Amino acid sequence: MATVLFPRSPLGPNDLVDETTFSDPSFCEEEKLMYVLSKTLAEDAAVRFAKANNIDLIVMNPALVTGPILQPTLNFSVDVIVEFINGKNFFNRFVDVRDVALAHVKALETPSANGRYIIDGPIVTANDIEKVLREFFPDLCIDDK
Structure with missing residues (x-):
């Protein structure tokens, strides 16, 4: 994006x-x-x-890519979540890495695909992120504000 x-x-x-x-x-x-x-x-x-x-070039423009990571270190997308936990601003447009991968496969397999594609998900609020974090990481001390 x-x-x-x-x-x-x-x-x-x-x-x-x-x-x-x-x-x-x-x-x-x-x-x-x-x-x-x-x-x-x-x-x-x-x-x-x-x-x-x-x-023939197809360009994929994903929102902030989140989901399971392969490496043991923080990448930019995961760091955005860590910054949110620490009280900083956050992105509100996310897309799952598996959906991005699927979009690439579909673009490859679809002969009529061309140009640019935006890959985006629903708007995510701070409350949405807090709910997920509280569910999966209950020991985190997330400030209610």
């Missing part, structure tokens, strides 16, 4: 975001959104390379 959510004009609550929305590299650089800038430039380079070399 990094390549989608940061156009030059900030998004308002009623603005539509879809596969035609692109983050603006100049805006990202001005605002020091380097992760977003790197993702945006990488997608642009991939699209240009694919066109120049007649390669």
